[in-house]
Amino acid sequence: MxxxxxxxxxxxxxxxxxxxxxxxxxxxxxxxxxxxxxxxxxxxxxxxxxxxxxxxxxxxxSPPPRASHPEACGLRHLAFRVADLDRVIATLAAANVASEAVRTDEYTGRRFTFIADPDGLPLELYEMASPC
CATH class of the missing domain: 3.10.180.10 (2,3-Dihydroxybiphenyl 1,2-Dioxygenase, domain 1)
Structure with a gap:
């Protein structure tokens, strides 16, 4: 590659x-x-x-605003791998960062949710088991 x-x-x-x-x-x-x-x-x-x-x-x-809704061509979201989604959601909630409802990826069976950064950029939190 x-x-x-x-x-x-x-x-x-x-x-x-x-x-x-x-x-x-x-x-x-x-x-x-x-x-x-x-x-x-x-x-x-x-x-x-x-x-x-x-x-x-x-x-x-003065950067122009990002087109997010409806979704525009280009970067859709940034996804971060996390080991314990519930712990991350609780930690962020304590810092007043709201998350969407937890969903399950229909193809992998893994759980995920979205939060937004201060500019509204969607950030996905995708639960993966920690490497041993």
Whole structure:
């Protein structure tokens, strides 16, 4: 295969401070690096995921809103693998992050739900057993 995996996913935030708090403090993603790029009036934050991939957050002056409803062509959602869906939902609920009702994937039998980031980007939480 030519591709070995996903290195990073990049998101543009409407409110950088709010998104930084959500992804770093609420979801617990460690910061790899953070830079202000004056020529672009833009922050760039690299956050680590446990599998070695990264989530990049960018801020830009006045980004246009994301078309989500009805669903538009392009990125549909970002899915995170979790070991214990009920524990994650409870932890997020304690931080005032609402989740949709838990559903079961009709093809895999695995449970999942959706939450939204501060910009309304749908984030899926997909339950997978932890590797032994």
């Amino acid at each position: 030519l591709l070995q995996g996903i290195h990073h996913v990049a998101l543009i935030c409407r409110d950088y401070a709010q998104s930084r708090t959500f992804y770093h403090d609420t979801l617990g993603l460690p910061i790899v690096s953070e830079h202000y790029r004056a020529e672009r009036e833009s922050w760039k934050l690299n956050l680590a995921l446990p599998d070695g991939s990264q989530l990049e957050l960018f801020s830009f002056p």
